[in-house]
Amino acid sequence: xxxxxxxxxxxxxxxxxxxxxxxxxxxxxxxxxxxxxxxxxxxxxxxxxxxxxxxxxxxxxxxxxxxxxxxxxxxxxxxxxxxxxxxxxxxxxxxxxxxxxxxxxxxxxxxxxxxxxxxxxxxxxxxxxxxxxxxxxxxxxxxxxxxxxxxxxxxxxxxxxxxxxxxxxxxxxxxxxxxxxxxxxxxxxxxxxxxxxxxxxxxxxxxxxxxxxxxxxxxxxxxxxxxxxxxxxxxxxxxxxxxxxxxxxxxxxxxxxxxxxxxxxxxxxxxxxxxxxxxxxxxxxxxxxxxxxxxxxxxxxxxxxxxxxxxxxxxxxxxxxxxxxxxxxxxxxxxxxxxxxxxxxxxxxxxxxxxxxxxxxxxxxxxxxxxxxxxxxxxxxxxxxxxxxxxxxxxxxxxxxxxxxxxxxxxxxxxxxxxxxxxxxxxxxxxxxxxxxxxxxxxxxxxxxxxxxxxxx
Numbered sequence: 001x002x003x004x005x006x007x008x009x010x011x012x013x014x015x016x017x018x019x020x021x022x023x024x025x026x027x028x029x030x031x032x033x034x035x036x037x038x039x040x041x042x043x044x045x046x047x048x049x050x051x052x053x054x055x056x057x058x059x060x061x062x063x064x065x066x067x068x069x070x071x072x073x074x075x076x077x078x079x080x081x082x083x084x085x086x087x088x089x090x091x092x093x094x095x096x097x098x099x100x101x102x103x104x105x106x107x108x109x110x111x112x113x114x115x116x117x118x119x120x121x122x123x124x125x126x127x128x129x130x131x132x133x134x135x136x137x138x139x140x141x142x143x144x145x146x147x148x149x150x151x152x153x154x155x156x157x158x159x160x161x162x163x164x165x166x167x168x169x170x171x172x173x174x175x176x177x178x179x180x181x182x183x184x185x186x187x188x189x190x191x192x193x194x195x196x197x198x199x200x201x202x203x204x205x206x207x208x209x210x211x212x213x214x215x216x217x218x219x220x221x222x223x224x225x226x227x228x229x230x231x232x233x234x235x236x237x238x239x240x241x242x243x244x245x246x247x248x249x250x251x252x253x254x255x256x257x258x259x260x261x262x263x264x265x266x267x268x269x270x271x272x273x274x275x276x277x278x279x280x281x282x283x284x285x286x287x288x289x290x291x292x293x294x295x296x297x298x299x300x301x302x303x304x305x306x307x308x309x310x311x312x313x314x315x316x317x318x319x320x321x322x323x324x325x326x327x328x329x330x331x332x333x334x335x336x337x338x339x340x341x342x343x344x345x346x347x348x349x350x351x352x353x354x355x356x357x358x359x360x361x362x363x364x365x366x367x368x369x370x371x372x373x374x375x376x377x378x379x380x381x382x383x384x385x386x387x388x389x390x391x392x393x394x395x396x397x398x399x400x401x402x403x404x405x406x407x408x409x410x411x412x413x414x415x416x417x418x419x420x421x422x423x424x425x426x427x428x429x430x431x432x433x434x435x436x437x438x439x440x441x442x443x444x445x446x447x448x449x450x451x452x453x454x455x456x457x
Contacts, residue, residue: 003028004029005082006079006082007085007127008033008073008084009034009085009088009128010049011034012272014034016050016165016166017169020058022067026066028195029068031068033069033070033072033073037071040069043069050340053163053164053166055165074116077113077117082122085107087106108141111142112141114151115142115145121152123151123191124142125156126155139151150184152179152184152185154177154210155179156177157176157216157217159172159176162339163336163338175204175205176207176208177206178209178214179192180209181209189207193207221277222278226300228266230303234265234449236307238449238450239450244449245265246265246449249265267350268305268349270346270347271336271344272341272343279301281297308346308353312350312357314446315328315425315427318446318454319425323354324359326421327360327361328354328362329362330350330363330392331403331408332402332403332408332430333348333351333368333369333375333403340368341368342368345403347372347403351379352379355383358381361382362384362396364387366407389408390416394420395419396421397421397425398424398426399426401432402429402430404430404432409432413437413438417442417443425443425446427446428446431448431449433445435450436453438453442455
């Protein structure tokens, strides 16, 4: 083996990233460690803790050969020459910056663990999304060691999207690596380039200083989220003017200066990164005395929250101004298709808002039902978690479609219509269904940013 790579953190980023590195770099030993014994046991089993298309195959090829999962953090630190840090950096819920700034307590603990258990020089790679200038603080903690050891800190943010993570890692648009502009920093930079060069064309490996790399991750996510909030704000206008958001988005997207990606109107964005990263950016702008810039980016989050509230308000208004004691089948709880991840999913906000209106929920998702139970465990109201969509719609007054799972487009909606109370409503929060066909079956159909198709007018 050329070198041992350690990743601290076996979550949605660390696990898939290291699996692909191990698969593509058979002459490197790759160890993934986590304090969560249940999670590590799952990584070592046939039922991986994360659902991601293609992940099973990649793990099976490398696991036991040069990919290993363990709870022995200290041994991994001692052995490795390169350490990727992929621990959780949630938004602070306390103290200065609460609600916006990143909580770095797990990151700092990891840095101190690295110092404690290291016996030789190492390269430490920031894989978690972190505020700009965090590498400087990490470097200070690492270099405060009394062992005479040298640590080089590299920023290597992830740009994979859940649902397409494996293909994103195997064929990335770019790999961004930021390093200190010192001789030893540039030498460490080359070592990380050497890893990715095993399968990524050199022209796609972009190098910067550490600060640009850290900020690029936040700004990339903020720009993508901004596009979603922008088109969602226009969807509200479309509904009031009989314009069609699909046509408007297509017209905009045909402009080569704008492009078509991330212009699909929906109930809102979710996931672990967008909201957290934007709020982190807001905090940084406030910290550096840029209140107008902070306010601009904060509005992206506010529009996203508004979209979920508007969706529920429309459900209540269309269903004769009350959903109290009415069964609503929730189709989809994951924040997007092809993942079991529900972090910041619009379904959470929508479900809570419906429960506040005293609706009764029947939640179905093909991959995220267990996570839905965790997310809604403290919710007040009647909730059923059902593993069959046809059971979920029995006696339901409405369907609220919240995740763009392909299977939702393939159901027998004639059968579903027969199982539901009448009049039957469908609120398509992702605009993926055949609305005309549903209307002909007998449904009252309410898309996002398009004219309603109702038999009640």
